Amino acid sequence: MSTRQLTANSRQSTAHPKTVTMTIDGKAVRVSEGASVLDAARQAGVHIPTLCHHEALEAWGGCRLCVVDVTRQGWDGWCKLVVSCMYAAEDGLIVLTDTDRVKLTRKVVLDLLLARCPETPLIQELASRHGIDRTSYQANPEPTDCILCGLCTRVCDHIGVSAISTVDRGIGKQVAPPFHQAPPDCIGCLACAEICPTSCIPYETSDTRRVIWEKSFEMVRCPQCGRAHITQEQARHYAGRGGVPASYFDTCDACKRRQLASTFTKLQVVQGGAR
Ligand code: SF4
Ligand code: SF4
Ligand code: FES
Known part of the structure; x- marks a missing residue:
């Protein structure tokens, strides 16, 4: 490698942090290496509901509301359910945020949360947006507003x-x-x-x-x-x-x-x- 190539490459690596390219619900998105699937979705303008995530804190993966399906070209249609705030964005990843399995998982999470917090407006509203008006579990006899998001x-x-x-x-x-x-x-x-x-x-x-x-x-x-x-x-x-x-x-x-x-x-x- 010539001195010029080496200098040019070094300059390139400092000037451009490595990025990964993936698709989310069919939209191509490029994010810095180290970003999560949730970060990538936000960058692409795709909404994923969250309850325990905050940009100022490390991801924790406690509420499981942000689940998505991920797959790849070579996986023959096989999908893996992952927690998007904890899953690293990778080159070639195909993310699906609206599959039946994703919707069902979020419904179960919200159904359980509604049982714990039947009077909490945030949970009532989120549950209602996911088609749940009343919990199918036994409602907490001592309702609390704490959703244990940590x-x-x-x-x-x-x-x-x-x-x-x-x-x-x-x-x-x-x-x-x-x-x-x-x-x-x-x-x-x-x-x-x-x-x-x-x-x-x-x-x-x-x-x-x-x-x-x-x-x-x-x-x-x-x-x-x-x-x-x-x-x-x-x-x-x-x-x-x-x-x-x-x-x-x-x-x-x-x-x-x-x-x-x-x-x-x-x-x-x-x-x-x-x-
Ligand atoms: S009190 Fe409960 S709902 Fe509020 S931040 Fe703490 S864990 Fe989350
Ligand atoms: S418990 Fe006390 S120190 Fe901790 S965040 Fe709350 S107010 Fe601040
Ligand atoms: S936002 Fe709670 S697990 Fe991802």
Whole structure:
């Protein structure tokens, strides 16, 4: 290989990350290597329903609602049912999101979820879109809105706290802090409540206090705009991870951005005057 070819190839490999090409419901789509079938479907504008997936978190594959059939040219029509949020996009893959088997599997998932959460609007609506108005299983005598998607516990792990987890089994399975007591590690960031697709984690927040998981937090008020924007525990947690003093987080993000913009403007004026 000549030096020129080598240089050209190296440049090509840095400039263009490897891609894979596949079809989804007949549409050709090219995605970066490492993307999932779900990512590819979203890129192609093909809707696949999901309940436990969030772009900010690693795929978990818990709800099984995102199942699709996959096949290849050489498979003689044989198809494999896979979980699209966990299955890697591959060159030549043929994805089918609307086969009878896919529809039936999603129906079973939603039927079971409707039995657990018969009064939850999100599940009622999804089930109805899949042709289920009433569960064919015995409905939970103590309805809950928790669909056990695991997003709350995973986001809490992701921020490095792990204050909550799933406890108990069967229909009694639920998300809770250890021993159902106010979790000592919780920093009151509300990430779990905000990510919950059924909004079933209650909390209260005001200018002075925040309460979640029955733990009460004092708020930090921005010295510039006066807004209560973070709990003291959050400030300490972020400071510990970022290696900066907790007081760095006293000022809210909006005021920090304003400060930065004003510093840049002053600098530009000074530089303009010096020219
Ligand atoms: S509010 Fe508490 S439990 Fe919820 S994500 Fe934040 S630290 Fe975890
Ligand atoms: S509380 Fe919400 S986020 Fe957590 S598992 Fe239940 S439904 Fe999912
Ligand atoms: S979204 Fe894929 S398993 Fe839940």
